[in-house]
Amino acid sequence: MLQGAPPxxxxxxxxxxxxxxxxxxxxxxxxxxxxxxxxxxxxMDAEAAGAKRKPGKGRMERSPVPTGSGxxxxxRPRGGAGMHKAQAAILRGMGxxxxxxxxxxxxxxxxxxxxxxxxxSKAAANPDGGVEALLAFLERKASxxxxxxxxxxxIKKSLKKGDKVIITASPQDIMEIQKLDGFQFAGTxxxxxxxxxxxxxxxxxxxKQEESPQTTDVKAKFRAVLEGRYNPQLKLWNLSALxxxxxxxxxxxxxxxxxxxxxxPALMAVCNxxxxxxxxxxxxxxxxxxxxxxxxxxxxxxxxAQTFPDLKNLDLSRNNLVDIKSLDGWRYxxxxxxxxxxxxxxxxxQLSELKDxxxxxxxxxxxxxxxxxxxxxxxxxxxxxxxxxQSPIPIAPPEFRDVGQVGENFIRQFLALYDTDRMALLxxxxxxxxxxxxxxxxxAPRSHTNSKPIPPWAExxxxxxxxxxxxxxxxxxxxxxxxxxxxxxxxxxxxxxRHPDLQTQTDKYIIECRPTQGLPDPSGQSAxxxxxxxxxxxxxxxxxxxxxxxxxxxxxxFVLGPGAPGIQPIRVISDMLLLRAWAPLAQxxxxxxxxxxxxxxxxxxxxxxxxxxAMAMQLMEKTGMTLQYAGLCLVETGWNLENAYVAxxxxxxxxxxxxxxxxxxL
Amino acid sequence: xxxxxxxxxxxxxxxxxxxxxxxxxxxxxxxxxxMLTFESASVIGAPSIVEKLASLPFEKVKHAVGTLDAxxxxxxxxxxxxxxxxxxxxxxxxxxxTQTFQLLPDGAGSFFIFNDIFKLxxx
Numbered sequence: 001m002l003q004g005a006p007p008x009x010x011x012x013x014x015x016x017x018x019x020x021x022x023x024x025x026x027x028x029x030x031x032x033x034x035x036x037x038x039x040x041x042x043x044m045d046a047e048a049a050g051a052k053r054k055p056g057k058g059r060m061e062r063s064p065v066p067t068g069s070g071x072x073x074x075x076r077p078r079g080g081a082g083m084h085k086a087q088a089a090i091l092r093g094m095g096x097x098x099x100x101x102x103x104x105x106x107x108x109x110x111x112x113x114x115x116x117x118x119x120x121s122k123a124a125a126n127p128d129g130g131v132e133a134l135l136a137f138l139e140r141k142a143s144x145x146x147x148x149x150x151x152x153x154x155i156k157k158s159l160k161k162g163d164k165v166i167i168t169a170s171p172q173d174i175m176e177i178q179k180l181d182g183f184q185f186a187g188t189x190x191x192x193x194x195x196x197x198x199x200x201x202x203x204x205x206x207x208k209q210e211e212s213p214q215t216t217d218v219k220a221k222f223r224a225v226l227e228g229r230y231n232p233q234l235k236l237w238n239l240s241a242l243x244x245x246x247x248x249x250x251x252x253x254x255x256x257x258x259x260x261x262x263x264x265p266a267l268m269a270v271c272n273x274x275x276x277x278x279x280x281x282x283x284x285x286x287x288x289x290x291x292x293x294x295x296x297x298x299x300x301x302x303x304x305a306q307t308f309p310d311l312k313n314l315d316l317s318r319n320n321l322v323d324i325k326s327l328d329g330w331r332y333x334x335x336x337x338x339x340x341x342x343x344x345x346x347x348x349x350q351l352s353e354l355k356d357x358x359x360x361x362x363x364x365x366x367x368x369x370x371x372x373x374x375x376x377x378x379x380x381x382x383x384x385x386x387x388x389x390q391s392p393i394p395i396a397p398p399e400f401r402d403v404g405q406v407g408e409n410f411i412r413q414f415l416a417l418y419d420t421d422r423m424a425l426l427x428x429x430x431x432x433x434x435x436x437x438x439x440x441x442x443x444a445p446r447s448h449t450n451s452k453p454i455p456p457w458a459e460x461x462x463x464x465x466x467x468x469x470x471x472x473x474x475x476x477x478x479x480x481x482x483x484x485x486x487x488x489x490x491x492x493x494x495x496x497x498r499h500p501d502l503q504t505q506t507d508k509y510i511i512e513c514r515p516t517q518g519l520p521d522p523s524g525q526s527a528x529x530x531x532x533x534x535x536x537x538x539x540x541x542x543x544x545x546x547x548x549x550x551x552x553x554x555x556x557x558f559v560l561g562p563g564a565p566g567i568q569p570i571r572v573i574s575d576m577l578l579l580r581a582w583a584p585l586a587q588x589x590x591x592x593x594x595x596x597x598x599x600x601x602x603x604x605x606x607x608x609x610x611x612x613x614a615m616a617m618q619l620m621e622k623t624g625m626t627l628q629y630a631g632l633c634l635v636e637t638g639w640n641l642e643n644a645y646v647a648x649x650x651x652x653x654x655x656x657x658x659x660x661x662x663x664x665x666l
Numbered sequence: 667x668x669x670x671x672x673x674x675x676x677x678x679x680x681x682x683x684x685x686x687x688x689x690x691x692x693x694x695x696x697x698x699x700x701m702l703t704f705e706s707a708s709v710i711g712a713p714s715i716v717e718k719l720a721s722l723p724f725e726k727v728k729h730a731v732g733t734l735d736a737x738x739x740x741x742x743x744x745x746x747x748x749x750x751x752x753x754x755x756x757x758x759x760x761x762x763x764t765q766t767f768q769l770l771p772d773g774a775g776s777f778f779i780f781n782d783i784f785k786l787x788x789x
Binding site for chain 2: 398399435437438439440441442443444445465466467468471473476477480510512514516518519520529534536538553555557559573574576578580583585
């Protein structure tokens with residue numbers, strides 16, 4: 001909110017326009033009595049006053065009547081509201097955008113009560129000083145006082161000040177609570193009085209001229225403190241050890257009941273005025289240290305996340321953060337955090353177990369307590385995987401292990417000829433023993449974002465050999481086509497196709513290739529069989545001649561082996577075509593997979609692993625190989641960078657094209 | 667040979683039921699020279715394959731076989747192409763996958779997996 005409001009300037013700079021020039025609170029009144037602020041909090045005095053106070057009424061009053069609504073009795077006239085009160089008001093106003101943090105944003109006169117006696121009660125020994133117990137007691141008793149009261153009394157805000165607790169509630173509830181004056185609570189007698197009024201928003205608005213010097217003074221002091229702690233070279237804001245900051249201490253902010261959680265929102269508000277936009281903050285503040293603030297929960301400094309959502313480095317050293325719960329306030333914040341330091345906190349001992357949780361919370365996190373927990377490549381891979389499909393199983397780049405470019409050449413010719421001249425294709429690569437079959441998967445899941453109509457399957461269905469559906473043995477046999485002649489008839493009956501160009505539209509394909517052994521030797525010389533390839537192509541094609549001109553997705557598996565001597569160099573032993581409704585293929589990013597040593601438990605990266613990663617990155621940069629191949633190369637050469645490079649130089653001609661980052665085509 | 671289609675059907679039924687129930691028990695289907703390629707990561711030998719399967723990043727998994735096609739392969743083997751949908755853990759969106767098996771007879775009247783190639787094919 002403050003970003004939008006002009007910072008409170010020095011006295012003379014304030015405009016006299018109503019509702020202008022006084023920061024956040026005024027801002028929302030600029031357009032009239034608005035009852036809900038942007039946090040959704042009810043603006044108490046606006047509600048109470050809105051109906052009663054006419055615009056302009058009381059503006060000339062020098063001293064506002066604190067119990068303006070007249071609902072509470074015993075309201076003391078405002079007086080002696082010195083520096084302390086002014087500061088309270090300022091803190092409240094400056095932190096107004098952090099409603100959840102700023103408990104001290106107590107409403108105003110008439111809606112607040114001051115309760116004394118808690119300190120001498122038994123509840124004072126509670127961890128929170130008994131405030132919670134007291135509030136519960138007040139709500140319960142007040143609700144129960146009046147049988148005709150068919151609602152629950154609710155205390156909206158509370159602020160503990162020494163022995164006193166100041167509470168805020170709706171005027172109606174205040175009336176009920178006030179009746180509890182003199183009640184016994186945990187062994188003590190409570191005294192409940194209307195709170196010593198602090199200037200209400202409207203009153204302070206009216207009294208602007210009076211208050212400005214103090215406001216300006218406090219703000220200037222804050223600003224001086226903050227500016228002294230900002231390092232523009234490092235883009236670091238040092239907010240460590242605030243409680244012993246001489247400037248803040250001299251303002252009396254850290255004596256008695258006030259603590260970091262009260263001062264912090266105000267500090268953030270001043271940060272907001274120094275760097276008013278998110279972009280400015282992102283540019284100017286990359287790192288923040290909150291070391292030595294005795295924080296037991298980040299909730300105390302929650303405003304940091306709102307003020308600096310784009311922080312990359314955060315130091316929380318030497319606080320009192322005990323477990324992951326103490327950091328839950330920032331669970332969904334700091335999505336760009338790269339470096340988190342928790343040294344000297346009790347939570348430090350659990351970091352190895354909590355690593356995964358931190359990695360999950362902060363997708364960019366690479367350093368946790370000065371230990372590399374995720375390499376840049378891993379972060380990129382994670383993002384790629386998440387973008388690609390939000391897949392629980394990372395999609396790896398296709399594995400293409402060709403032998404002498406046999407697979408590559410086959411695929412190029414196959415795709416071209418299948419679209420243009422299927423008979424030529426049959427002659428070139430198929431023989432009398434080739435098996436061919438096709439199946440249709442009509443239940444393949446498609447993304448709901450893909451609503452492209454599915455062209456009818458009529459031309460294919462009579463050949464479909466999906467054995468989940470076709471259970472009758474003769475039908476299964478009939479739909480397996482063996483030999484060029486049988487295949488020729490089927491292919492002639494299938495619609496013409498147009499496959500995307502393999503050179504220019506590589507993203508339309510996922511092609512895998514790997515060697516296999518034990519294929520029959522057409523020459524009959526090798527009884528134990530010969531080597532060949534298993535190739536799988538995932539892709540799509542159009543049917544340009546059909547009325548729908550629809551597209552289909554396919555997966556096609558081939559087994560290739562050497563052809564009969566003198567007839568074909570290679571032949572297709574098996575060809576299995578699978579069709580499904582069209583859907584775009586999700587492609588992994590080029591270096592989406594880092595070779596991970598098998599069954600290495602996901603622990604903190606050891607220095608050795610870090611070193612290996614660094615070597616793989618180096619080799620990748622040097623050779624242009626993918627990280628995966630660089631890793632493989634290093635594994636094979638015993639993680640010796642020099643040897644790996646030599647091995648690369650001697651073998652680079654034999655490497656498959658997809659070993660390289662510039663993976664233009666197959 | 668006449669029966670390869672039935673073998674393929676029985677095999678895939680068994681394989682996916684076992685995979686979904688407890689994939690560590692799949693070791694019996696692989697041999698020393700078997701090769702699994704799961705999302706481009708290749709491992710050889712039954713123990714390594716089972717380790718790889720066990721290490722996959724999901725707990726609960728359900729395969730829904732969409733298509734099954736099989737062809738007789740050399741050495742009385744069977745080539746099987748399966749496509750289907752895979753649901754893992756709490757993920758609500760099923761993933762398309764294709765899996766190619768090359769089965770070989772084990773000499774004792776049964777078959778083992780010689781090649782197993784798994785690939786997710788998103789759409």
